[in-house]
Amino acid sequence: MAIGEEVSNKQIILKNYVTGFPKETDMELVSSSIKLKVPEGSKAVLVKNLYLSCDPFMRPRMSKPETESYIAGYTPGSVITGFGVSKVVDSGYPDLKEGDLVWGMTGWEEFSLISMPETLRKITFTDVPLSYYTGILGMPGLTAYAGLFELCSPKKGENVYVSAASGAVGQLVGQFAKSIGCYVVGSAGSKEKVELLKTKFGFDEAFNYKEENDLVAALKRCFPQGIDIYFENVGGPMLDAVLLNMREKGRIAVCGLISQYNREKPEGVFNLFCLISKRIRMEGLLVFDHWHLYPQFVENISKSIIEGKIVYVEDIVEGLESAPSALIGLFSGRNVGKQVVLLARE
Incomplete structure (x- = not known):
């Protein structure tokens, strides 16, 4: 995989707005292609997604918006987005470089072009599983x-x-x-x-x-x-x-x-x-409303994890194709602990 190379990019899209209990068929696995390079002059960041987070707040985003919300809903035919852990492939953003590990909002796909890289947080503490940044450290x-x-x-x-x-x-x-x-x-x-x-x-x-x-x-x-x-x-x-x-x-x-x-x-x-x-x-x-607390929070909690004062349980499934089922499982209580989808280990 080289910078500038064009590769296939599997994605999960929302097929239609959802009413009632969501089904796997409300989402679809598709494949497109992506060039592994940030567009010339852009400040965007291209990332390879490693872990995706399944969170309850994603369900209301699947419904047709009837009132204004704190976060935009999904659009049928578009890639589902959520929190995840990623590795920078190419960057036009001065604060991030190739190889950096980050967490933040990304697409449910193998590679994502992040147009607002200032929303990503660089991962510097790596003495814990990277998946923790979808949960306890995220x-x-x-x-x-x-x-x-x-x-x-x-x-x-x-x-x-x-x-x-x-x-x-x-x-x-x-x-x-x-x-x-x-x-x-x-x-x-x-x-x-x-x-x-x-x-x-x-x-x-x-x-x-x-x-x-x-x-x-x-x-x-x-x-x-x-x-x-x-x-x-x-x-x-x-x-x-x-x-x-x-x-x-x-x-x-x-x-x-x-x-x-x-x-x-x-x-x-x-x-x-x-x-x-x-x-x-x-x-x-x-x-x-509380992002300003994050530096203090991650410093304190990282120490508690290392000292064994706090524990965390994850429920990890593998493969992008497993993501729809994993998300839906949240609403029937199928998961035990934090639901995570593993796409790649780097």
Whole structure:
């Protein structure tokens, strides 16, 4: 593979806008060609994609936009985009050179021409798997860190509940909260994941929400004195049950609503009066508001990883052709840990 050479480039495109639960057939593997050189005079960067990240926020981008969102939706016939780890092949951008490793937004394809290279972050710490930059050292990691510490300001001894707790973000929120002396409970959708929360991630307690007939009672059982902090990843009936179990002056960080993404009509929330009666603060969380924390975050967390103070579980599938199935699996809970697609090892 030489600079300037024209090569084939496999890609995943969105075929049509999606309603309801997405299917593999909503996406298509196609092949095009790409010249391994940045256009003359361009400040773009050409990268070879190594790892692709599957994230819940990608599902709303597959629907026909009806309201303005914080991130642009996908266009049918175009390449799907998301976070990934890549290696620079050619660069017109002065801060990046051939051979540099980067993470950021890229295409679901073998090679991508990045027209806004300033959004890429150069990887300098390589004593961990590169795939970690799709997770613990990437967007999900900073999301967990900022959501817990910036939005919820946890204190030692407080009660913390995390839904979708074995996922890319949840497994970190729980460990961060435990590290400062909180009591932490998580919920997940299988016996295997519940055991993982307790034995691998150190949660104090965990339960399988699919086995609970009464979520309000389940949370009361786990939190007899109530919940101080809720890290929200699910929405719907779970949020309603949490509101009834929150303590006064509780905090809720709304990171995601994965139970609602595939519904044609979202479920309502009925216990919002608790926000008033208990003086609860509920705030939406977007990682883009917290990029300024990243240098401090990556320095601290890298050290914790090396010292074995924090662990991370990934679910890695191989090959671009596996990407659609991996993404869809997020919404049925098929993955165990952070879902990653391996394209190349460099």
